[in-house]
Amino acid sequence: MQLSRLLKLSLAAGLFAAAVGTSFAAGNPASERQALMKNVGAATKAGASIAKGEVEFDLVAAQLVLHTMNGSALGFGYMFPAGSETGSETEASPKIWEDRAGFDAAVNKFVADTSAKVTDLDSFKAAFGAATANCSSCHKAWRVKK
Amino acid sequence: MKKALAVLAFLAVVAAGVFYGLTAPNRLSAEEIDALPTGDALKGETVFWAGGCASCHSAPGAKGDAKLVLSGGHELKTPFGIFRSPNISPHADAGIGNWSPADFANAMLKGTSPNGSHYYPAFPYTSYARMTPGDVVDLFAYILTLPKSDQVAADHSLGFPFNIRRGLGLWKRVFLSPDPVVDLATSDAQVLRGQYLVEGPGHCGACHTPRNLAGGAVLSNWLGGGPAPEGDGRIPNITPHESGIGSWSAAEIAESLKTGFTPSFDSFGSSMVAVQENMARLTEADRAAIAAYLKAIKPVASAK
Numbered sequence: 001m002q003l004s005r006l007l008k009l010s011l012a013a014g015l016f017a018a019a020v021g022t023s024f025a026a027g028n029p030a031s032e033r034q035a036l037m038k039n040v041g042a043a044t045k046a047g048a049s050i051a052k053g054e055v056e057f058d059l060v061a062a063q064l065v066l067h068t069m070n071g072s073a074l075g076f077g078y079m080f081p082a083g084s085e086t087g088s089e090t091e092a093s094p095k096i097w098e099d100r101a102g103f104d105a106a107v108n109k110f111v112a113d114t115s116a117k118v119t120d121l122d123s124f125k126a127a128f129g130a131a132t133a134n135c136s137s138c139h140k141a142w143r144v145k146k
Numbered sequence: 147m148k149k150a151l152a153v154l155a156f157l158a159v160v161a162a163g164v165f166y167g168l169t170a171p172n173r174l175s176a177e178e179i180d181a182l183p184t185g186d187a188l189k190g191e192t193v194f195w196a197g198g199c200a201s202c203h204s205a206p207g208a209k210g211d212a213k214l215v216l217s218g219g220h221e222l223k224t225p226f227g228i229f230r231s232p233n234i235s236p237h238a239d240a241g242i243g244n245w246s247p248a249d250f251a252n253a254m255l256k257g258t259s260p261n262g263s264h265y266y267p268a269f270p271y272t273s274y275a276r277m278t279p280g281d282v283v284d285l286f287a288y289i290l291t292l293p294k295s296d297q298v299a300a301d302h303s304l305g306f307p308f309n310i311r312r313g314l315g316l317w318k319r320v321f322l323s324p325d326p327v328v329d330l331a332t333s334d335a336q337v338l339r340g341q342y343l344v345e346g347p348g349h350c351g352a353c354h355t356p357r358n359l360a361g362g363a364v365l366s367n368w369l370g371g372g373p374a375p376e377g378d379g380r381i382p383n384i385t386p387h388e389s390g391i392g393s394w395s396a397a398e399i400a401e402s403l404k405t406g407f408t409p410s411f412d413s414f415g416s417s418m419v420a421v422q423e424n425m426a427r428l429t430e431a432d433r434a435a436i437a438a439y440l441k442a443i444k445p446v447a448s449a450k
Contacts, residue, residue: 041411048411091379091415132413136406136422139415145379 030088033079036072043068044135047128050121062124063117069131070114076107093144103142110134169315171258179248183280190288193281195427197274197347199289201420202231205297216241217295222268222376226361227304229268229376237294250286251279257318264314266302267321267361268376273349275324281347321362327351328368328443336431340439343432344369353381353417356449370446379416387445399437400430 047065049055080096080103096103113134116127194200200213202220215235222229235241242250249260257264257271265271274282307313327345330337344350355363356372370390371383383390391399398409403425406414414422425433 037412044407045411048407093416094378132407135413136415136419139413140417140419143415145374145377145381145416145418 028088029079029081029084030086030090030092033076033092034088034090036075036079040069040072040135043072044132047124047132051125051128057121057124059118059120062121062128065124066114066116066118066127066131070111073107073110073114076110077104091143093142096142106134106138106142110138165316166312168319169264169312171262171264171315172256172318173252173258173262174248174256178279179251181279182247182251182283185247185283185285185287187284187287187291190281190284190286192428192432193277193285193347194288195424196343196432197285198349198421198424199234199285201417201424203234215293215295216289217297218299219297224268224361224376226308227302229266229302229304230299231269232299233295233297234289235292235295236290237296240296240298241294242289243294245286247283247286251282254282254285255279255324257314257322264311264318266304266311266314267317268302270349270352272322272363273346273352275322276326276342276346317360317362320360327365330439330442332442334438334442336435336438337442339432340435340437340442343428343436344439348436350384354384367446367449369440369443370448372449377417383446383448384440385443385445386441387447389448390445391440392445396434396437396441399440400433403428403433403436404430 043065046061050057050062050065055061080092082097084090085092085094085097110131113127113131116123116130118124118127199216200208202222203216203218204213205215205217206220208215216233217235217240218231218233220231222231233241236243238244245260252258252260253265253269254271254274254277256275257267257269259265302309326341328341330341332338351363351369353375354369354371355365356367356370357375358364361375369384370387371381374381386392394402394409402408402414403422406419406422406426408414425436
């Protein structure tokens with residue numbers, strides 16, 4: 001259980017750090033969404049070690065991984081406003097502003113895929129797999145090369 | 147005056163002759179064609195994924211098994227114009243079903259079509275030229291097993307002078323060479339396998355190495371990244387430099403090619419997604435070899 005507690009602590013610390021980072025970046029959508037993306041990355045890292053069995057399965061920690069992703073997913077709908085196409089070394093593709101309906105559909109899919117309820121390791125693996133498939137499908141279409 | 151004109155006309159004819167000679171499409175020699183082994187389709191499947199053929203030659207947006215229908219139609223938007231990938235399915239008329247293994251080898255290793263014209267290097271034969279003849283004929287045997295498509299892709303849209311294919315003969319003289327890009331001075335089999343995969347079929351340098359104004363690779367910045375050669379954005383530096391992926395371990399590089407996630411759990415984006423999906427179909431050993439090579443090459447700083 002020691003590992004799981006550590007994991008929870010580090011997840012909580014990660015969330016806190018991201019929240020602090022976000023507040024510092026307030027008023028700049030490009031850096032806000034970058035902070036949010038890093039949050040998803042941190043959750044994915046934790047989720048991958050759970051899914052691979054590198055840490056002991058813990059229901060609370062596993063659900064927290066999906067909740068973290070879901071929280072960010074809900075934010076993405078608001079963090080690409082008109083006027084935030086450039087700056088802060090953004091890698092957001094201009095297509096986001098050209099095809100808003102298509103982008104919103106991708107965001108909504110990510111929201112839906114991160115809304116799953118975890119009951120055990122297998123259900124977590126399935127939900128985590130579906131959730132993280134959004135990373136590459138979304139980045140393929142809506143992110144410029146870098 | 148008349149005499150001067152005559153001299154000029156004579157010089158123009160000579161220049162045209164020299165141009166014609168220097169731009170002649172080159173092909174494999176009769177001995178090289180005789181030495182081509184018989185292709186093995188099973189082995190060719192690995193070459194197919196290592197070479198990333200489906201990323202350009204399947205229909206845009208194709209997923210799963212649809213990637214095996216090589217109907218073409220991808221657009222590469224470049225400073226020279228728009229290139230459109232052709233149908234290379236085994237359809238006799240629309241694709242390459244009527245080709246001989248020698249035709250295919252000339253295309254891959256010499257950039258020359260069966261009717262003797264130059265291919266544009268948007269088809270990365272400058273990398274494929276480093277492939278073994280065995281891998282080339284295995285790949286051809288595999289492609290012949292795939293579904294036929296009768297789709298005919300639109301032609302390229304290029305401005306002058308890039309629309310004159312003959313001129314590519316000069317370009318090839320400068321930029322086409324089957325020699326290895328880097329001299330690693332190693333006998334480590336894993337690193338050498340990685341070198342073959344990256345510099346040959348994988349054609350990683352086609353995007354990850356900056357190009358000069360003529361569209362040739364700047365080999366002194368090999369894999370150092372730069373402006374994307376097609377589409378928008380920049381291509382990352384993948385050399386072991388701090389501005390590249392120097393902080394990634396070999397195991398992390400291999401893992402990222404398998405999963406599509408970087409060590410910090412960012413995910414690959416844009417055209418690298420399709421490349422990574424191809425790399426995920428290679429063996430663990432081949433991904434580890436690519437990683438070993440990327441750790442062994444010279445670190446270069448990212449161009450500003």
